[in-house]
Amino acid sequence: MRIGIIGLKFTGKTTLFNAIAGAGAPTGQGGVDPHLTVGKIPDPRLDLLTEMFSPRRTVHAQVEWIDIPGFKPGATADGGREATRFLEHGRAADALAQVVRCFDGGYGLPDPEKELATLAFELTVADLQIVENRLERLAKEKVTTGKVVAPIELAMMQRFRTQLEADRPLRDLELDNDERKIVSGYSFLTIKPLIVVFNLAEGASPPAGASAAARAVGAEVLGLCARVEEELAELSSADAAEFLTDLGITEPAVNLMIRAVYGALSLQSFFTVGEDECRAWTVRRGTRAPGAAGVIHTDMQRGFIRAEVTAYADLVTAGSLAAAKGANKVRLEGKNYVVQDGDILSIRFSV
Ligand SMILES: Nc1nc2c(ncn2[C@@H]2O[C@H](COP(=O)(O)OP(=O)(O)O)[C@@H](O)[C@H]2O)c(=O)[nH]1
Ligand SMILES: [Mg+2]
Structure with missing residues (x-):
């Protein structure tokens, strides 16, 4: 990041x-x-986990x-x-x-207000240049091929132009999945x-x-x-x-x-713990268990079976992972589980 x-x-x-x-x-x-x-x-939570597990290393x-x-x-x-x-x-x-x-x-x-407006203007002009270039290309392709080659993108870029010409950032627009995929191929600033x-x-x-x-x-x-x-x-x-x-x-x-x-960025942290390593990882809020596993290793996402999940607060209350298990605070969750901030995860996977 x-x-x-x-x-x-x-x-x-x-x-x-x-x-x-x-x-x-x-x-x-x-x-x-x-x-x-x-x-x-x-992250003070990672400090506390380090105290609890005395791992060989701690990775922030x-x-x-x-x-x-x-x-x-x-x-x-x-x-x-x-x-x-x-x-x-x-x-x-x-x-x-x-x-x-x-x-x-x-x-x-x-x-300060003028500074904000000045910089926003520069970013908007830069984005508008990308949009105009793309629209020009799409128009040319239409002339050569006789049809609209990328209708979703064309409509999106037109919407972007309207937004930018109104001095509004692209951040404000709601995008569907198709549009988000197209957008990821560009690097718009606003x-x-x-x-x-x-x-x-x-x-x-x-x-x-x-x-x-x-x-x-x-x-x-x-x-x-x-x-x-x-x-x-x-x-x-x-x-x-x-x-x-x-x-x-x-x-x-x-x-x-x-x-x-x-x-x-709507981020949150989850942790992995053990004698070898205690580590903090960053994921977007709303990420499901396999997505979080993928941050650790792509194999873990591919071969994801289940996640053992302990809420940070539950682990702290219990005092150890074994005690948390004894108190039924270690849950087995499937691929639809939405990871929560502070979760301690252990991924079961097979590849
Ligand atoms: N009075 C005051 N001066 C500051 C402050 N922050 C930065 N400066 C001074 O403003 C000048 C420009 O800072 P600099 O960090 O080089 O700005 P940059 O061009 O945006 O990287 C330097 O002389 C700084 O010491 C602040 O909070 N108060
Ligand atoms: Mg500087």
Whole structure:
């Protein structure tokens, strides 16, 4: 899972990236290279499972963060290098996190609503270019072959054009299964889950109007002060804990970001446990048992028989897997079982 950090120049993208990665990448330079880091997803439940099973190793779920350099408004329509780079990295991400400047910092009066609109416009123009190209091709094919070659796609692309021309993101549209399959062959930007990160002046709250505007386009919204978070990330955990309380920050930026990512992508975690390994896995909400098995190994999905399922809370109450079994809290579930957040799974399969 890869999250692209995007936004205009000097909004604090690299500062936020440093807060997440503890990377110390240079800020305030409007750099041109993207920064990439792979981070563990902290999960207190996995810590507790590790205590319970004393496994040889503990494996956290992971997320990749990429700090994508900003660009000047209008870049997409110009088609210059800045825009190409931005769009290429943005398209490779599973979700986009837009950093919006709400602090002055010598960059002038912030205008978060305008920033949101500016970036949305760039993404919309980029998507519209794809749609127009595709429609043009389909029209040409109709002329050469004398018939509509891809009627579902044609209707969908026309619907997309109407949506984008009305300045609305593709994210808003309901798609059926056929359409979803077609869409997965493209990498539209306005269809990607969006997280809006208001980069606040110290102690400030997210701006109400811009928050409402972000929510209206289906974004997850959060506010933080990237510079303070960057400083926090440089401290030892004991110092950081004290600093957090002093500042009235309840959780570090990385946790807030991960929660927003899980929300925006409708994700949840399940666990596998044992003496060898305790591990957290990520799946979409609504995933059935075989789908979850497939995240562990494709063989497990192919040869899926049943899943032994223990709810996290039940395991904690029982104190051990054996005790949970004794209390009838370990269930055998079939292929239609919808995995719940925190489930401990053991897959029975044969290939
Ligand atoms: N006052 C203030 N300055 C910040 C904050 N976040 C970033 N900055 C500063 O704004 C400048 C641009 O930040 P940077 O992360 O390089 O922005 P980017 O171009 O979006 O990557 C740097 O000088 C940062 O120190 C913040 O929360 N408050
Ligand atoms: Mg930067």
